[in-house]
């Protein structure tokens with residue numbers, strides 16, 4: 361998942377592999393892995409199937 365505000369991964373990549381398609385709604389809010397801002401809901405993230413390094 362990509363955090364729109366910083367265009368960087370919102371959660372750790374290791375976690376992403378397991379839960380990329382199904383983030384439970386109860387997971388919000390959580391802290392962005394990259395910029396440490398709080399992400400309140402899905403509108404602040406973008407699902408990305410490709411991980412570009």
Ligand SMILES: [Zn+2]
Pocket residue numbers: 363365366367368369370392393394395396397
């Ligand atoms: Zn961020």
